[in-house]
C-alpha cells in the first residue's frame with residue numbers, strides 16, 4: 001500500500017509584475033501515495049529547499065486558497081493526491097486520460113503553474129482579487145442546512161442568544177458550498193469582459209435565498225459583462241471542487257432575464 | 264454596505280495616535296490585533312511570512328468554543344470562550360454555522376461525569392443543560408444510540424479562514440498595512456528597546472527595514488523563534504494535532520465526548536464535511552507540520568464511538584497544525600492551560616515589544632484587546648478597545664481592495 005512514489009516537480013517561477021522571466025524550478029522528492037501536492041510542497045519547504053511562494057491555509061479543501069494548474073488542469077493542491085498523479089490523468093479539462101510523464105529514471109513529472117487570469121505574486125501564489133471584483137461584498141454566505149427528518153433545534157437559552165438576524169428562526173445553518181477558490185474563473189475560456197462563473201453563481205444563490213434581492217441581482221447579471229458573455233463551455237462546472245455547478249446558475253440567471261424581457 | 268449588512272455601523276477611527284506598531288504574524292491573533300490597534304488610531308503594519316492564516320489558524324478544527332470543553336479545569340478560558348463566541352456571532356455572523364452542540368457520554372464513567380460537567384459549565388456562564396438522549400438523537404440521529412447521557416451546549420463551528428480574514432478586511436479599511444509573504448528575519452534592539460524589524464519578501468527575497476515604536480509578536484507556535492530574533496526566551500510549546508475530514512455532513516451540531524479533554528473527541532461539521540479531531544504531540548519546529556498517518560486510523564475509530572458509521576465515509580483529507588501552547592512542559596503538554604498570555608519583554612531587557620501567545624482561535628478578539636491594552640499602557644497612550652461594537656466587513660473586501 002504505502003509504496004513510495006518518486007516525483008520530479010516542475011514549478012513555474014514567474015515573478016509577477018517584478019518582471020523576472022519565466023523559469024521552471026525543479027525538485028526531486030518521494031511521496032506516499034496518499035500525500036497531497038500541498039504536502040509535497042510543505043515537505044520541500046520544511047527541508048529548506050527554495051520552493052517559490054504558494055498559497056495555502058486549511059489543507060482540507062475549505063478555504064479555497066491553494067488552487068494551481070496541476071499538469072494542465074486547475075485543481076486544489078490540498079486535495080490532489082500523489083497516487084492520482086501517478087495514474088493516467090487528463091491534461092486538459094475533460095480531456096482523455098493520459099499516462100503520467102516520466103523521466104528515464106522513473107520519476108513522475110508533475111508541472112505546477114499559477115491559476116490563469118489572476119495576478120501572480122511569485123511562483124504559484126496569486127492575488128485572487130479579480131474573483132471578488134465585481135460583486136457586492138455583502139452577499140450572504142449562510143444557507144439552510146438540509147434537516148431531512150431531524151427534529152427542530154432547541155430554542156436558545158437567554159444566556160447564549162444573540163440578537164442577530166439569522167436566515168430564519170429555527171433553521172439549521174451551514175456555510176455555502178462555494179469556497180471561492182477561483183478555479184472556475186481561471187478555466188473559463190471567455191476572453192471578452194466577463195464577471196465570471198464564481199460571481200454569477202453567488203448572485204444566483206443570493207436571489208434564490210432572498211427573493212427581495214432578486215431585482216438587484218438580476219441587474220448585475222444583465223450588464224454586458226454579466227451572464228450574457230457565457231457560451232456554455234461548461235468548464236467551470238467540470239473543474240469546480242465543490243459541485244457548485246456555476247454553469248447551471250448562469251443558465252438560471254439567463255432564463256430569468258429572458259422571461260422578464262418577454263413579460 | 265450592502266444587503267445583509269444593512270444594519271452595520273461603520274467602524275471609524277476617532278483619534279489618531281502618533282505611534283507605529285509592527286505586528287509579526289498573520290494568523291487570527293495578528294488579524295484581530297491589527298484591527299484593534301487600527302481602530303484605536305495607531306498606524307499598523309502586519310508582516311506574515313506566508314499567505315495570511317497559513318500558520319495554525321487556517322487549519323484548525325473550526326469549533327466555535329462555548330468553553331464547555333474547558334469548564335472543568337480551565338475555568339478562565341472557558342469563560343472567555345463563552346463571552347467571545349457571543350461577540351463573534353454578532354460581529355462576524357456570516358462566517359459561523361451556529362447550531363449548538365451536544366456532549367455525549369458513551370460509557371458509565373462518562374455518564375458519572377455529567378453532573379460535575381453541567382455545574383462547571385453553569386458556573387462559567389455557559390448555559391449547558393442535560394437533555395434526554397432521545398431528544399438529542401432527534402436533533403442529530405447520528406449520535407450513538409448507546410449514549411448514556413447527553414448535554415446541550417452553545418457550541419458552533421466557523422470558517423477558520425474567513426473569520427480572521429474579516430478582521431484583516433476591517434483593519435485594512437482603517438488603513439492598516441497588511442503584508443503577506445513578508446518574513447521577519449531580524450529584530451533590531453537598540454539601548455534596550457526594540458526599534459525595527461528586517462523583512463524578506465517575494466521575488467529575489469527583497470529586504471526591507473521597518474522602523475516602529477512597538478512590536479507585537481503574534482506568531483503563535485513560532486513565538487519562540489521570533490523571540491530569539493530579539494534575544495528573548497519566550498515560553499512556548501508547539502503542539503501538533505492531526506485532523507481528519509470525511510465527506511458528508513453527519514450532523515449540524517458539534518458533537519463532543521462528555522469527558523475530560525482528550526484525543527479524537529470532537530466532531531465538527533463544516534459545509535459538506537465532518538471533521539474529527541484531534542491528537543496532541545510536541546514539536547520543536549512548527550514549520551511545515553504534516554499529519555501522522557498512523558493517527559488517522561485512531562481518529563476514525565474514535566469518531567465511530569461518537570457517531571457510528573463515520574469511518575465508512577470516504578476520507579476527504581488528513582492534515583495537521585501546531586497549537587501554540589503558552590508555557591513549557593516536561594510531559595505531553597496537556598497540563599498547560601489553553602488560556603492565553605500577553606508577555607511584556609521590558610523586564611528581560613527588551614522594551615517596546617510583547618508576545619501574545621496561547622489561547623484559541625475563538626478568543627482572538629479578546630487576546631487582541633488585552634495585548635492592545637498593554638501596548639497603550641507601555642506607550643503611555645490612552646485609547647480604549649472598540650472591537651466589540653461593529654459588525655466586521657465581509658472577508659471578500661480584503662482581496663477585492665487592490666493587489667498585494
Ligand SMILES: Cc1cc2nc3c(=O)[nH]c(=O)nc-3n(C[C@H](O)[C@H](O)[C@H](O)COP(=O)(O)OP(=O)(O)OC[C@H]3O[C@@H](n4cnc5c(N)ncnc54)[C@H](O)[C@@H]3O)c2cc1C
Pocket residue numbers: 287288289290291292293310311312313315316317318319320321322323324325326327328445446447448481482483484485489502503504505506540541542583584585586587620621622623624625626
Ligand atoms: C489541531 C488543532 C485544532 C484546533 N482547533 C481549534 C478549534 O476548533 N477552535 C478554536 O477556537 N481553536 C482551535 N485551535 C487553536 C487555534 O488554532 C490557535 O489557537 C490559533 O489559530 C492561533 O492563532 P495565532 O494567530 O496565534 O497563530 P498562527 O495562526 O500560527 O499565526 C502565527 C503566524 O505567524 C507567522 N510567522 C511566524 N514566524 C514569522 C516570521 N518570522 N515573520 C513573519 N511571520 C511569521 C506564521 O507563519 C503564522 O501564520 C486548534 C489548534 C490545533 C493545533
Ligand code: SF4
Pocket residue numbers: 177178179180181182183184185197198201236239240241242243244245246
Ligand atoms: S463555484 Fe466552484 S470553482 Fe468556482 S469559486 Fe466556487 S468552489 Fe471554486
Ligand code: FES
Pocket residue numbers: 055056057058059060061062063064065066067076077078079
Ligand atoms: S489549502 Fe484550503 S483549499 Fe487547499
